[in-house]
Amino acid sequence: MLWRNGPAVVIGRHQNPWQECDLRLMRSRGVPLARRRSGGGTVFHDQGNVNLTFFTSKKNYDRQRNLRVVTTALQSLRPELDIRATDRLDILLNGRYKISGTAAKLGRTASYHHCTLLCSADRALLSALLKPSCPDIQSNATASIPSPVTNLLDEDPTLDPDIILNAVVRQYSTEFGCSGLVRPIDPSDEVMFPGIDKMEEELRSWEWRFGRTPRFSIHTSLELRDDTPPSCVTAALSMEVKNGVIERCEVQVPSHWLPEELCEEFGSLLVGSRFCPANTAAVAATMLRSVCEGKEVERRLHQLCQSVISVMG
Incomplete structure (x- = not known):
């Protein structure tokens, strides 16, 4: 043929x-x-x-x-x-x-x-x-x-x-x-x-x-920035993915930049979802709607979510 x-x-x-x-x-x-x-x-x-x-x-x-x-x-x-x-x-x-x-x-x-x-x-x-x-x-x-x-x-x-x-x-x-x-x-x-x-x-x-992809893991760093005053912190992202679905997710960000419990909640919410930008964006949007800790925390959490999404292509 x-x-x-x-x-x-x-x-x-x-x-x-x-x-x-x-x-x-x-x-x-x-x-x-x-x-x-x-x-x-x-x-x-x-x-x-x-x-x-x-x-x-x-x-x-x-x-x-x-x-x-x-x-x-x-x-x-x-x-x-x-x-x-x-x-x-x-x-x-x-x-x-x-x-x-x-x-x-x-x-x-x-x-x-x-x-x-x-x-x-x-x-x-x-x-x-x-x-x-x-x-x-x-x-x-x-x-x-x-x-x-x-x-x-x-x-x-x-x-x-x-x-x-x-x-x-x-x-x-x-x-x-x-x-x-x-x-x-x-x-x-x-x-x-x-x-x-x-x-x-x-x-x-x-x-x-995507789901037929052999099991894989990701261990990478994410650069997160503040514009006022100019600063940069490094977050660590660790994931295990099976059949295209996130089995384990750990996000570590310096506690002075973002509350530890928010990072843990974000990682926990991603478990069981597809490793893809659309699903992660939906999880991030749901979480951002529930944040009540001020505009600065919300902005930083949004930046963290976008950085994780960018890892997924």
């Missing part, structure tokens, strides 16, 4: 989105987050990124052969290009620049292998989005391995996605003895793909995209 889609960040099944991408920037740019069922690292998609998915039985699963289809297709277009697959099953241009990454899922009887192919992707947006929202996370989640990337179009301005797709089709037909007939499909067609609507609902849900 050959496919392209609009701008999106796609993480692997066992990854942590807060470690992999700038969620705040993604929201502001309207770029959605998706989590694959397959493993591997994080990738950026847009119309300049061609995606190839090879479906087969588990017995015939062969990622090297699939990648050979791609590299041979590219070499048939431009024999002078140095394009080769690596032991890590990436595809490199000129021995350095990554133009394709790989992910796969092996089922009991069937398997699939898919890879990206950077043709004319927005590399500036790619670079901006693939930065961590929260750098102070400790986790056993699969981490992406940063690599220098480039577009095939940067190497040769005539290599647009359609030319590359047609070359892959021809080489696939040669390799696997197919007719070469290309048939458009509608991936949202419930008649052709029974159960696709239910699957889409699951994959779009917060529980799948």
